Amino acid sequence: MNGPSNAVTKLATLVERVSGNVIQPGHFPFLAETARQRAASLRLAGVPEYVRALAEGGIPGEWSALLPHITIKESFLFRHPQQFAALACSVLPRLAAARSEQRTLRVWSAGCARGEEPATLAIMLAGCREVAGWEWRILATDVDEQALAAARQGLFGERAVSQVPAELRVRHFTQRGDLFELSPEIAGRIEYRELNLVQEPLPVEAASFDVIFLRNVLIYFRPEAQRRVAAAVARALAPGGALFLGPAETLWQLSGDLEPTDLGDCFCYRHPAPPGVLCPDSGLRGEGATQRTRRQSEPCEPAPARIPEATARPKERTLxxxxxxxxxxxxxxxxxxxxxxxxxxxxxxxxxxxxxxxxxxxxxxxxxxxxxxxxxxxxxxxxxxxxxxxxxxxxxxxxxxxxxxxxxxxxxxxxxxxxxxxxxxxxxxxxxxxxxxxxxxxxxxxxxxxxxxxxxxxxxxxxxxxxxxxxxxxxxxxxxxxxxxxxxxxxxxxx
Ligand SMILES: C[S@@+](CC[C@H](N)C(=O)[O-])C[C@H]1O[C@@H](n2cnc3c(N)ncnc32)[C@H](O)[C@@H]1O
Known part of the structure; x- marks a missing residue:
């Protein structure tokens, strides 16, 4: 390695290999400064020495310290509210009808940042009367262990909860100084786990999730990594299940396994098999495979639909x-x-x-x-x-x-x-x-x-x-x- 600028290029390549995240050359000065600070805190001579030691695996636990600086954690509760509205009013009722015998639902928030997305999913499911009394669980994963540690505390700042409808904020949060604490009933439904999406094979069971949120993660990867992750995530989706990407992401050229489905104001990708069909590898194996017609039941709470779209969208753009x-x-x-x-x-x-x-x-x-x-x-x-x-x-x-x-x-x-x-x-x-x-x-x-x-x-x-x-x-x-x-x-x- 000849000097700091070569070292930074090499570091960008390493970061991409380990985490999938592409660092644009325009961000190399920021990467160099981060590497300089990490080298100093480890008492290494400089950036080239830091990158060499990282490449050789010579600094245990260093990726956990570096990745939080590299990955983008932008998120807040009820982000892209139209997707949560579609989940509550269109996707969940259909899935609930199909799973009415086993009365279980499994949801995965992949790339969950500091827990904003899984908290929103849990609040949605708690408000869905069709799954009241069911065993529903949310797996929330991220590559960033520091973000997961923050998520486990269940504490959110004012900005993170600013889009939560007022009555849901009162019902599910307790204010503690400047922070808002998620209620134990909601937090208890979420399991946080460290998981690197570009790691192969992905450590999740095939066909084991009814709903997967993989939003605003793939955009940071190159098409090749996007394809591998999309294929692995599609395999984790149960028959009839739904995958939500960020509103500016599509599966085009990434995976043909799932059916694009327009939900009115947003989009999801559905597993093509009907929801009642269970795959041999499914975590739900052996449990009521019969598909039933939907019971007449009370509709889900359309809480996020009440968020005025006109205000939510421009806000999203500025954030x-x-x-x-x-x-x-x-x-x-x-x-x-x-x-x-x-x-x-x-x-x-x-x-x-x-x-x-x-x-x-x-x-x-x-x-x-x-x-x-x-x-x-x-x-x-x-x-x-x-x-x-x-x-x-x-x-x-x-x-x-x-x-x-x-x-x-x-x-x-x-x-x-x-x-x-x-x-x-x-x-x-x-x-x-x-x-x-x-x-x-x-x-x-x-x-x-x-x-x-x-x-x-x-x-x-x-x-x-x-x-x-x-x-x-x-x-x-x-x-x-x-x-x-x-x-x-x-x-x-x-x-
Ligand atoms: C912009 S946030 C998206 C948060 C949330 N899904 C949302 O849309 O509000 C992207 C998240 O993806 C995570 N991430 C980046 N690379 C990852 C990888 N290889 N495996 C798992 N998570 C990753 C980041 O740590 C970050 O928390």
Whole structure:
């Protein structure tokens, strides 16, 4: 090793090998400073010596000390509330009906940070009357042992609980000074365990979880690691079970084992077998495999649905540390993700993800779909919070006939920038094609409302693609909502 800068590059490679997390070159100064501090606290001569000792496994327990500085812990309770609303009102009732004989549910929060996500899941399940009296458990795992230690204390700061609906905060938390303590009944349902998702084989039983939350973790990995983790996590899902990713993540090109399922305001991936079918390896083996029709029962508490979406979404955008983190790295895609030598940049002067996306849009217009896929992957790795990257991914799915995946990508783009009216129009069209008329009508109306209110924004980076302008979009929305009559086939209006 020749010097500190080589040592830092090597450290980034080690971190990725051990934890999957890609450190963008723009963050190398931060990594160097962290390594310098670690070396000093271990009384090592400097960064090169620290990295060498780490690589040789010569500092016991050092990964546990280093990873908390490297991994991103951004989280809060009821983050992405639309997913918890869909869980309570759509996913859990269906699973509860299928598991009504064994009366057990297993949930896994993978990459649980300081316990915000598993606490929210436990609060949701406690409010779901259909599983009242059942044996339901939540496994919460993370690679960061310090975060797990904090999670086990069940104490959250004001910001972490700021999105918890008031009545749930009163019911499930006790205020202790500036902190909020999770009630023992809720905390007792959660088991915390250290688990590195890139470790192979993953130490979880096959088909053993009915619901898995793997949110905002894969975005930090390279596609190869994403694929391995997605496949392993899909294996852990029980028949009929549901996997939730972060709203800006999809399983496209990562796993074809699960079915993308639109849930209205968000998306999940379902195990394709019906929930009553038990796999030979399932932790639920031998227990009531019969699938039953759903009992009439009281509905789940729709608590998170009451969180006003309009306030939750922008807040999410300002809180996404990834956006902060990737902003610096925008102009410096990591090694191996630079466009092919000789690749044409259709808009001179663009750099980084802007260039990748401009080139992707151009390639899409030329129908070079493999190249589009490649460029979009590169752009998403460089900046997963760029709505244009998700939008082009959606276009690619559209032209490839993958309507469900297109819907997932459109929703991801709109989650990041709700004002993109052309993407919303495509989402509405796709929903309509799949027969989700009510959801489609909502989206058409939202396009018209945004255009009328002046909050609609066109996509940039997409020169060369035939995107409708504001006038054309309004005409298409009207036509869809009111129906079209004339010389051609009349189109019935949406309700
Ligand atoms: C941004 S937080 C997401 C927290 C939560 N899932 C959410 O969406 O609010 C990402 C979490 O993934 C964890 N993580 C990163 N690499 C991991 C790995 N290889 N195995 C397990 N967890 C990992 C980090 O420690 C961090 O707690």
């Amino acid at each position: 996404t540390s990834r956006q902060r983190d990737t902003a610096a790295a925008n102009d410096t895609p990591p090694a191996g993700v630079i466009p092919e030598p000789g690749a044409r940049c259709p808009v001179p002067g663009l750099t980084g993800t802007r260039q990748l996306l401009a080139d992707a849009a151009w390639s899409l217009a030329e129908n070079r779909l493999d190249r589009v896929a490649d460029l979009v992957n590169q752009a998403l790795l460089s900046d997963p919070s760029d709505p244009a990257a998700h939008a082009i991914e959606g276009f690619l799915h559209e032209v490839s006939g993958r309507t469900q995946m297109a819907i997932a990508s459109h929703r991801a783009a709109l989650f990041l920038d709700p004002g993109l009216f052309q993407v919303r129009l495509l989402l509405a069209d796709a929903l309509r094609r799949l027969g989700h008329d009510q959801r489609a009508a909502l989206e058409y109306r939202e396009v018209m409302a945004a255009l009328a209110a002046g909050t609609a924004r066109p996509l940039d980076s997409l020169a060369g693609l035939p995107l409708p302008g504001a006038g054309e979009a309004t005409r298409r929305c009207r036509e869809a909502l009111l129906g079209r009559s004339g010389d051609g086939d009349p189109t019935p209006p949406l309700r």
